[in-house]
Amino acid sequence: MTELFLADTSALVRYFRRQSDPNWDHVVAAGRIGICEPVRQEYLRAAGARSAYYEADSLLQETFPYYVVRDDVWDGTAALQHRLAEKSWHQSASPVDLLVAATAAHHELTVLHADTDFETIARLTGQPVRRID
Template sequence: MTGRQRASHREIANLPLDEAHLADTSAWSKARNSPEIAPQFDDSTRRGMVATCDLVALELLRGAQNSERFAKQSRLLGVLRQCEIGAAELQRARQVQAELAAAGHQRGVKPADLLIAAAAEAAGLPVLHYDHDFDLIAGVTGQHARWLARPGSLP
């Protein structure tokens, strides 16, 4: 697709969500930067279909341009369903990392993604993402991971 040929959000996005998902930082970032997807992502968020966890919040808030934006984003994230990352999720992330290592994939998956996937799994939620790491993780855990949009369809 060239710069002049823009696909509609229906052609590229896996939105709107019909069940709650823990949205990875990659999903937030791509949704915010895509005029075709942002309205559907925002609608899913308003309807309570988007959850977060402390690690995603930390990553998102790191990008706040100033203290006012930080406070506003923090408030917005604070009203979403929160998935915990505690000792059990840390242990699960290490277990999945060991299983990935046995398959030769331990170096390809970021530790943050392992923790986010573990939090989603513990909460019984699929992960909404735009990151191949979650396909590798799902191959080990069997958990559901959903691409925000077709891989490679978003800049």
């Protein structure tokens, strides 16, 4: 089975800055890396001028499949944060990290990241994660 990914913002930043292995270009071209709305918004928040925002948004839409964040994913984020709190790890993952992890779990995707918070989540949940390095 071909591995499919949900990219975190940290992975997008590394990818677009060319700070990742060039082999990821083939994975992107094959449509195997997608994004979700929280990642899209977080990435676009860093865009400079208005024109840069629209260019970046178009690039994201043309390049990456889009995975919907279902309403019930919020329940998953609350449960995940609670589980992290049981280990005193609750301050590691941001709300966006929790949404990405829960969305990836819902769609049975591997989280692609450059953020150690996803390693922490994976230690707890066992869900697949992979660094983009």
